[in-house]
Amino acid sequence: MGKHESIPTPAVRRLSLYLRQLEAFQDTNLRTVSSKQLGQALRITDAQVRKDLAYFGQFGQPGIGYDVDELIAKLRHILGTDQTWPVLLVGAGNLGRALLSYKGFQSKGFDVVAVFDEEASLHGRKVGENGPTIQPMGKLDAVVKDTQIRLAILAVPAIVAQSVTDVMISAGIKGILNFAPVALQVPRGVSVANVDLAVHLEQLSFSIGSSDA
Amino acid sequence: MGKHESIPTPAVRRLSLYLRQLEAFQDTNLRTVSSKQLGQALRITDAQVRKDLAYFGQFGQPGIGYDVDELIAKLRHILGTDQTWPVLLVGAGNLGRALLSYKGFQSKGFDVVAVFDEEASLHGRKVGENGPTIQPMGKLDAVVKDTQIRLAILAVPAIVAQSVTDVMISAGIKGILNFAPVALQVPRGVSVANVDLAVHLEQLSFSIGSSDA
DNA sequence: GCTTGTGAAGTAATTCACAGCC
DNA sequence: GGCTGTGAATTACTTCACAAGC
Numbered sequence: 121m122g123k124h125e126s127i128p129t130p131a132v133r134r135l136s137l138y139l140r141q142l143e144a145f146q147d148t149n150l151r152t153v154s155s156k157q158l159g160q161a162l163r164i165t166d167a168q169v170r171k172d173l174a175y176f177g178q179f180g181q182p183g184i185g186y187d188v189d190e191l192i193a194k195l196r197h198i199l200g201t202d203q204t205w206p207v208l209l210v211g212a213g214n215l216g217r218a219l220l221s222y223k224g225f226q227s228k229g230f231d232v233v234a235v236f237d238e239e240a241s242l243h244g245r246k247v248g249e250n251g252p253t254i255q256p257m258g259k260l261d262a263v264v265k266d267t268q269i270r271l272a273i274l275a276v277p278a279i280v281a282q283s284v285t286d287v288m289i290s291a292g293i294k295g296i297l298n299f300a301p302v303a304l305q306v307p308r309g310v311s312v313a314n315v316d317l318a319v320h321l322e323q324l325s326f327s328i329g330s331s332d333a
Numbered sequence: 334m335g336k337h338e339s340i341p342t343p344a345v346r347r348l349s350l351y352l353r354q355l356e357a358f359q360d361t362n363l364r365t366v367s368s369k370q371l372g373q374a375l376r377i378t379d380a381q382v383r384k385d386l387a388y389f390g391q392f393g394q395p396g397i398g399y400d401v402d403e404l405i406a407k408l409r410h411i412l413g414t415d416q417t418w419p420v421l422l423v424g425a426g427n428l429g430r431a432l433l434s435y436k437g438f439q440s441k442g443f444d445v446v447a448v449f450d451e452e453a454s455l456h457g458r459k460v461g462e463n464g465p466t467i468q469p470m471g472k473l474d475a476v477v478k479d480t481q482i483r484l485a486i487l488a489v490p491a492i493v494a495q496s497v498t499d500v501m502i503s504a505g506i507k508g509i510l511n512f513a514p515v516a517l518q519v520p521r522g523v524s525v526a527n528v529d530l531a532v533h534l535e536q537l538s539f540s541i542g543s544s545d546a
Numbered sequence: 547g548c549t550t551g552t553g554a555a556g557t558a559a560t561t562c563a564c565a566g567c568c
Numbered sequence: 569g570g571c572t573g574t575g576a577a578t579t580a581c582t583t584c585a586c587a588a589g590c
Contacts, residue, residue: 128580128581128582129580130580130581130582131581132536132539133532133536135535135539136529136531136532136535136536137516137532139535140514140515140516140529140531140532141516144515154548154549154550155549155550156549161516162516163516165582165583166549167582167583167584167585168581168582168583170549170550170551170552171551171552171581171582171583173550173551174550174551174552178550178551179550180549180550180551181549181550181589181590182548182549182550182551182588182589182590183547183548183549183550183589183590184548184549184550184589184590185548185549185550186550198539199535199538199539199542200535200538200539200541200542201535201538205534205538207534214430214431214434214435215431215435217427217431218427218428218430218431218432219431219530221427222427222428222530224514224530224531225530225531225534228531228534228535229538230531230534270541271534271537271538271541294541295537295538295540295541296537297530297533297534297537301353301437302353302357303350303353303354303374303375303376311536311537311540311541313533313534313536313537315528315530315533316349316353317432317435317437317438317510317528318349318353318437318438318441318443319346319349319350319353320510320526320528321418321420321438321441321443321484321510321526322348322349322352322412322413322414322441323345323346323349323524323526324484324508324509324510324524324526325412325413325414325418325442325484325508326345326348326411326412326413327508327524328413328483328484328507328508328524329412329413341558341559341560343558343559343560344559367570367571367572368571368572369571378560378561379571380560380561380562380563381559381560381561383571383572383573383574384559384560384561384573384574386572386573387572387573387574391572391573392572393571393572393573394567394568394571394572395566395567395568395570395571395572395573396567396568396569396570396571396572397568397570397571397572398570398571398572399572
């Protein structure tokens with residue numbers, strides 16, 4: 121377990137950004153990239169880029185830079201997205217359905233294979249053209265245990281977020297992408313990533329507000 | 334301008350979390366809260382809570398703690414959400430429409446008053462029951478200048494994200510909540526908050542992957 | 547020439563610990 | 569007893585600067 125203890129959390133977050141930018145460079149047929157180029161595109165210093173990558177290995181060549189294809193492969197391996205992760209979605213409301221139709225997941229190594237919702241009228245419906253069928257919450261535990269899904273997207277109202285979380289965790293979920301504006305309480309060994317839209321807007325409001333009247 | 338120079342960015346982010354948690358405490362009719370209580374709910378040390386709040390003033394009373402209602406009011410004022418911000422939405426695809434129907438914005442001080450999309454077949458349509466009408470991109474500049482909107486939500490495909498951003502900025506937008514997985518290039522004075530769903534899932538994938546095989 | 551990888555230096559953020567107040 | 573606010577200490581992160589390699 122935990123062989124990444126000494127790696128700064130911000131460095132791991134930037135790894136995803138590097139990967140995203142490298143994929144963009146790849147689309148323009150760039151073969152090789154320097155830490156300076158990568159940094160300029162992302163508004164990060166070149167030293168930062170090199171240090172971040174160096175936490176995970178020696179990927180570059182002095183005088184040349186980094187091979188784009190190779191670095192993409194390495195980063196995907198580090199992040200664990202060189203394989204496809206089956207993902208669970210709980211909550212098939214507006215947000216949940218929008219997330220399902222979001223193309224980005226598939227290409228990045230995530231595949232929503234099961235959808236659950238409390239609302240009985242939705243059960244049995246397919247989401248999208250050949251998407252998964254919406255199932256009742258009661259089935260969640262069995263499905264997770266059967267299929268070994270470890271990642272979940274939580275798109276339910278705040279009031280039920282914690283109780284749904286408890287069910288998911290007892291079923292074996294280890295990582296939760298949480299869209300509910302609540303601080304989920306989870307045991308050690310379970311990771312949560314929060315996406316709170318209001319929080320982001322508040323940050324912008326603060327930034328703008330502090331630059332003038 | 335900029336009287337917040339010395340305040341750590343992470344502290345401002347946590348301000349939003351404190352506000353969210355305080356609103357939850359308010360719903361349970363709690364009158365007063367200590368830094369310890371607030372911290373435990375959010376998995377933050379009590380010292381951190383006190384230090385963060387102290388950047389902005391002296392809101393607590395020794396021996397008692399913080400008055401919930403009062404602290405909520407103060408935080409809203411600091412974040413600039415004691416008034417309602419008119420917000421622009423560009424991109425009325427699945428994600429854009431889901432965001433529009435998201436109830437959270439309204440109650441947190443944000444009001445989507447205008448929606449733009451490139452797709453001609455959408456123009457003139459209303460989003461939701463009595464939501465705003467989708468307008469062509471060509472109208473964006475005039476609307477922003479007329480209405481003084483300064484916040485925008487960007488929910489368009491990655492390929493057009495930068496060009497739309499340029500248009501918005503020249504119209505006067507100062508803050509962008511960006512859902513496109515690209516690093517937007519913006520001039521000084523414009524703030525960007527990125528919500529990249531794949532990035533968050535990658536972080537979870539990394540966390541899970543590093544805890545065992 | 548240009549570039550990486552990295553120890554050393556510097557900066558930023560967090561936690562400690564306690565005086566002062568309720 | 570409990571609690572805040574804050575300087576001091578600590579830890580974490582970033583940038584510098586340069587030896588070594590292309």
